[in-house]
Structure formats: C-alpha cells, structure tokens
Amino acid sequence: MSWTRENRWRAVLVLAGVIFTVAAPGVLELFTIINLSTVIALAILALSLGLIWGYGGILCFGQTAFFGIGAYAYTIAAINFGGSSWAVLIAILAAAVFAAVLGYFMFYGRVSDVYMAVITLTVTLILYSLLRRTSGPEYKIGDALLGGFNGVTSPPLNLPWAPYMPLFPEHVFYVGMAVLIIGYIICAWLIQTHFGRVSVAIRENELRAELIGYDTRFYKLAMFTIGGAIAGAGGIIFANGVGRVTPDIFNLYNSALAIIWVIVGGRGTLAGPVMGAFALFYLTSWLGTQGVVNNNLVLGLILIVFVLAVPRGLLPTFISWWDGARSRRAMQRRELKVRRKRSRRSSDQREVTHEK
Amino acid sequence: MKSEIVVETRNLSMHFGGVKAVDRVNFNLRENELRCLIGPNGAGKSTFFKCLTGQLAPTSGDVVIRDFNGTGRLPHQIARLGVGIKTQVPNVFDGLSVTENIWLAARRWHGAARARSLTSQTVERLKLGDIRADTVGQLAHGQRQWVELGMVVAAEPWLVLLDEPAAGMTHDEIERTVEIIREINQQSTMIVVEHDMQFIRMISSKVTVFHEGRILIEDTMDVVTADPRVREVYLGSGGS
C-alpha cells in the first residue's frame, strides 16, 4: 500500500480509532460503552455494505441477512460448544457461505441490478418470517432453542484459552473496535489490490471489464462473499452487544437502515458509511428520548434530503469541499505573491526614475 | 502462398424477433489482414462484431477463431484468445483515470512490473501523456476513443476489432487514428468498421460490404465503389 493522500487520511482515522478504543472505557460510563458495542456492530455492517455497494457496485438490499446469520450462527454455536472460539469461526463462515450461495445464483444467473436488490431483500424478509415461527420447543438446534420472535440469549465472548471466563462489557467493546478497525484496514487494502481495482472497474463498466478479459461474475461473487463475511463478523459483535438475537435483525426497517447509512455517509468511501451508522444511531436514539417526532418519519426525511441535496453523501461532499477550499487558498497565496512582486518592481522603477 | 484463415463464420445469423440483423454470413479473414467492413446504417456490422466477441449468442451458425469454436462463448473467454475490441459506443471506465483504464487491460495478462511498463508504453504510444491523470469521463469524445484504443492495444491482442474508431473525430484526430491503426496492423490482424470512405482508402486493401445482414460484395475499394449494387445501397433503393 503506497502512502497516497487517501492512505494518509486512512492512517489518521485508524490512529483516531485506536486512541478512542484505549481512552473511551476510562472516560465514558459503562452504560455508554455497552451501547457503543452495538453501534460498532452496526458500523461493521455499514462497512461491509460500503465495500460491496460503493466499490463493487453491487446493490444489496439485504446486507442484514449476513449480519443476522452471523449473529444467529454465533449464538447457536456458542450455546452448543460452551465457548466462543469455534462459534466465531462458524459464524463468519456461515455468513460467507450463505453469501456465496446466494451470490452464485445471482451473478452466474446474470440477474439484473434491480432484481438483485429485490432478491436480496426478499431473502432477508423470508429469514425474518421463518425465524419468527420458531417459537415451539421443537425448534431446536442442538441445545439452542430458537425461541421465535423472542429470539435466543447469546452467550458472551470468552478468551480462547478460558472458555468459562466470559468477557466484561468493556472487553466486548475492545473486541468490537478491533474488528471494526481491522475490517476497515482489510477493506482499504483490498480496494487497492488488483482484485479491488478490477471490482471498481466492473462498477464503472461491466461490459468493458469483460471485453478486456475479466470474468466479472467471479469478481462480483468474491466481493459479495467477502462483504458477507464482514457483515457476519459484525453480527457476532451485535449478539454480544445486545446479549440476544431476535428475528428483528432481519426486518425491513434494518435492511433499509443499512442502505441509508451508506447513502448518508457516502458511497465510494469506506469511512463514510461507518460514520453514517454512528451518526444516524445517535440521532435516532436522541430523537427517541425527545419523544416528539416519529423516528421513521425523520429517517425518511433524511433519506429524501440526501438523495436530492447531498447525493454523494457526507464524506465525499466534505472531501471535495475541502479540496476546493485548499486550492482556493493556494491560489490566493499565489496571487498575493505575484502582486507583492509586482508592487516591489514598480517601486524599484520609481526609484530608478527618481535617480534620473 | 496465402496465410492461414484465423477468423471464420459459417452461416452466422443473429435475429431479433423478425429483424435479421445478421443473416447467414460466411466470412473469412486471413492472418495479418486489415479488413474494412462498410455498409449503411443498420446493415448489421456492429451486431456481427458482437457475435464475434461473445456479447451476443448467435441465433444459428458458428464462429471459429483459430481452431477455437467461439460460438456462444462469453466475452472474457473470447478475450482470452487474444481478441480485442473497441465498441461503437465507447465503453470505458468513466470514473477512473486514463492510466488506470489502460493498466486494467495490461494487468489482466501480465504481472505487476510488466503491466506497469506496458501501461506507460501504451500511454506514450497513443500520446495520452498530457492527460494520463485525468478522469476519462471528463475527456473529449476523440480522447475517450483513444483511451479505449489504448485498452485494446495494452492487452497485445493478435486480433483487433474496431467499430467506427474515427467517428466524431476532427481531421487531425482522424489522421492520428489512421497512424495508430497502421501501427497496430504491424503485429495484429484487424477488422475495422467505418463509414468514412476516405478513411477506408487510407488504410485498407480489402473491403467487405454488409447490407441487410448479408455480405453484398467483398473486394478492393476501387472495385467496391464502382459496383452498381453498392451505389444503389448507399443512395437508397429508391434513388437511382
């Protein structure tokens, strides 16, 4: 990875993330830290969608499906194994495999973008209604009762060498931040590899990518699968943050929310969607405490405002504003220098004429 | 001694509902040839190219490219054979820089180091040095066409198909494009679709005339332009 301007900014962001991770538990209240773990999980979900939509050009309306599968798979496996190490692996794998299978049918079946959005959303909603119907005692996977719309209590993470020592909430926060930061670094690295650059090219013009010899189906499938795995990792953190998984993970509200984070934060950036998730989470929970306006109404309004007024999203808009301001400043400086030189020259001339 | 046939279509047809865009075309191309394809609008030239490159699966008939049955293959499989195409409507990566566009084509077939040198060679060859860092979507039409040409040549294909490479170019740009085409033809076999007769005179020895999905005549430019059927086709069937 070369130290381009983007990568310098990314390094600054990573550093800020690390400082926040170290400092936050000492400064913030425990309640806030527990809450943060949940938001971090959502931010990881946003990151995964930012990757596949923003860079891969794959509009997935059901990114929460992989997030939810990660959360459920983690919970069920952790209950059965009585420890979290295998559960973490299984959860990420389950999400990735599910994405790979779904992606295979979509990309190798040459489904158009619109249908892809519809299919991914539908799959998510099917999972939602299936899991809601699992309330009876017969819906059991090993020792784990699925529990219908009440969901399942998630066992907390533990250190790999101490299965019966659950992590404290602030440790879950550390793990969450680590996953977010590492996930971010992996994504930032990925988009600069040959694979990532081809994915961006496919987003720009799929036919041209094919005509210069790339099997675009494979690239999209791989991107989609990686996105699924990252979302699944987010699901593990979510299960830990909330302490319970319910079918609501798969509901329409959440799948729309993920799309809104990316739109608000900015497609074509990685940090944008993460910031979008944080911003909207705290905005909606603040509005919740005010209790005056309906959350959905506000989200709808935000979506409309962004689509119409800030279509590129916050971060890209900010970056081009910043660049513009910088080049304006540079230009002013140059002008000033020229003017000074000119005035000096004319005063020199005046002196010369005086001597005459 | 004649060189071997490298592209052959046998009774190639592409129908869209009732429209016979390509109709039982038997076409042969020899190695190192530079063939021009002409014909009025809607004659089926672009559709013929799409069948050759896997963008369309022909309704019937076969495409054989150097002993490889290319019928119904996907574009990336045809590209793997060493076939490059510039499409009629420019297909470029609009949001990316000129070098990134060309690098993507070069990197497909070469390692990192070779791809980098091939990219800068191609940029120089097409005289894109001044705009190498520019976003392709913001370039003028002629420049975008050259970027697309750059992507084609960076892959070092042995067969190059160009669909109206000089469309919408200024006189100077056309001359430059002719130069480039001659240069490409040093190493590659080519088929070029064009409307501009003067342009064709500058580059080609043999011309194939398409009309209503079929090959009307195939000969030198002088014979073709003297042919009454060709004149009629170009003037319109009503105006003789």
Ligand SMILES: Nc1ncnc2c1ncn2[C@@H]1O[C@H](COP(=O)(O)OP(=O)(O)OP(=O)(O)O)[C@@H](O)[C@H]1O
């Ligand atoms: N995808 C399609 N669906 C339906 N009809 C098509 C399609 N593509 C081409 N055609 C029809 O096939 C015929 C041949 O079109 P084609 O684009 O191959 O002509 P052309 O010789 O390239 O013309 P031009 O010189 O204008 O580029 C036309 O009548 C066109 O309308």
Ligand SMILES: [Mg+2]
């Ligand atoms: Mg055409």
